[in-house]
Amino acid sequence: MSEITLNVKGMRDLLRSESQKKVEIEHMARSVAMKYGFQEINTPLIEFSSVFEKSLGQNSDIIGKEMYNLEDKKGRKLTLRPEATAGIARAVASNGLEGSGDYRLPLKLFLFGPMFRYEQTQKGRYRQFYQINFESFDTPMPESDVELITVAHTFLKTINVSIDLSINTLGDKQSRNAYKEKLVSYLSKFMKDLSEDSKKRLNSNPLRILDSKNPNDMKIILDSPKIVNYLTKDSKKYYDKIKILLNDLNIDFKEDSNLVRGLDYYKDTVFEFKTKKLGKQQDTILGGGRYTDLVNIFGGKQLGGIGWAAGMDRLIEILPKTEQIKPRVSIIFLEKYRKEAYRLAYELRKNSKNYFVHINFTADMAIEKQLKKSSRLDSEYIITIENNNEAKITDKFKKTKIFKVSSIEDIKKIIF
Template identity: 40%
Template sequence: MSKSLQAIRGMNDILPEQTPLWRYFEGTVARLLDNYGYRQIRMPIVEFTELFKRSIGEVTDIVEKEMYTFDDRNGDSLTLRPEGTAACVRAVLEHGITGGGQVQKLWYIGPMFRHERPQKGRYRQFHQIGLEVFNLEGPDIDAELIVMTWRLWGELGLRDAVKLELNSLGTSESRGRYREALVEFLSGHVDKLDEDSQRRLKTNPLRVLDTKNPETQAILVDAPKMADYLDDESRAHFEGLKARLDAVGIPYVINPKLVRGLDYYSKTVFEWVTDKLGAQGTVCAGGRYDGLVEQMGGKPTPGVGFAMGIERLVLMLEALDKVPEELARQVDVYLCAFGEAAELAALALSERVRDQLPSLRLQINAGGGSFKSQFKKADKSGALYALILGDDELAQQVVGFKPLRGQGEQQSIAWDALAAHLATCVVQG
């Protein structure tokens, strides 16, 4: 017997029962970003591999071990995008939309791909909403990104479940001085470092700070601190960011070990973390990358952004019981029609009602069936009310109106009065 076809491990179907919550979350974020003046950009899922090697860094875990890379028929090396910032920078450079100092405030949404060990909240195909801002170099725009996410957590009911962690990586020069000091310190303890940290010491030593190994974490207690190596510009920038967060009243903690996993970050880095999802605690993260555009062939251009994981935030909404009740109901009204003449009238009547009530979720029974079977489908749909149209109703040009979720007797409503009645019972009520 041939093996049944299945989805690739770590690449999941999002089923109809799940999509209402996804659409609610995505719609909430989209409205918020519109209100703050951000515009959507859509980039390809596949890019030339060189893009990610040049931007993320060849010695990062993502490029070394996690990318889905293949040669196409032309012999070009292509990669399914593992993150969105590099692709967004490529797009703004290619189309020249940041030239001449133009400020761009952009956002995007879509799947990303990394070959990781699948677990709850970490998948090989995962979905992100990302923001990128170009040609603004002050701490005010860094603060705006964080303030927006704080407002989002409030709208979703998640503020009590997340914590903001901040750090500054300084400029490339100050980070270089810190890197030298860190390597010198860790080299004196190399025999006590875990295997992964020993490898990172030679390739990307700042990532050692991000280790989860308790023995290595104990060694890092006495390691040099990035704050002691910051240049005056970076220190002033970081103080300006903290002052703005304090002014709004957003709580935060300074995490000197927060470095992020990508080479392009500089100055501000931040993460929103939670303890509600087990090991996968980061739900939104980002920072400043003032050298990335130039590194990719453009003119010096300040940049800052973040990405949030949709899967993890959807899991949080479910775990904390923050899913709006109305999402469980996908149909407001179910129209049952009995006989061909009633079915024809039901179709015309339903379209007339939709013209008058565009937001009404009205489903017409399809496939015929007895009175009992149609009512069973009406109940299963989750609708609040059933409409009944048979020969008697057709003759009198009325429709039966029956509550399905509460008290109330069935009544007859004239066709011309149906939209107004539904507006009172469903749309407004």
């Protein structure tokens, strides 16, 4: 017997229950997308490495140590996508979607699919993982930001997940530069106490230190300067309007001055939805924010955007276990009536929409044994064919009706 071949570390098989929950989540996301006017898009799993190097930031963890890179036969550098927003922005630029043809501004797009990051695996965190992305491209305005937050809120409520919303602003460029100067000055006083990762980030990307999960870093961060105190007049006005609009919609939120998100393209608004069902290490189930230059850096027009990504794997873990699909009807028959049984099954499946029609292939067994086997499937109805002209329909209450096998419409009325 050959040795069992295992899957690659961090790449898991989604079996029946998980796959079923994934389909249900995608269905609910599509329903929300339709209500808000989002159109589905699919981008390649592999992009040129430069797509992510240009957009995610050279100092981000993804670029530094998490990307799956490869070269094709002509030596071109390619990457398995670690996130979707950059690829969507690249698609907008590549296809000239900035307000042309069927794509009018605001350009609202959504995507489902797998992403790949070489990171430490643990429960709820995988090297191949699945995301739902919603992105809206248009001139930056608070109303657009709040709409995307509302879309996320509606989606999570639709799948019945208990959530807490946190928001923050990273301000405009002038605000961030003023804040970074004060933050670096403050953190430099604790240089010897910072984690090694935070020491590296101090001069390259100090805002990311605010997101550190290191206990010592978290203590130091508690008394650090807050970006809201360094916002320009315009940035403050923008952020205040977002809070007003959220309050108008009765969407509860809290302000988190340490919320920065992990990618360099975020500007101004950032937000996260968390749940208490997964523990603190995996409590963020959806996050996003505003960006300004993504379409432009890929050769498109200067076009702002805001978007979010939800972790499908964590949503799958939260949702209750699904039941195995039960047949609506099971068909059993004597071997000499196989032709009639197969034809009946074909006609019922053709007209049954989403119902499961089961047919027993072991027709060489006695009818009694077939009935016992089919009863384990817990079918709503059992059709027994013991002669070439009759189909006996028995429901769960043992009530029986008999029709001609050819009376498909009459049989459908009983079963469906």
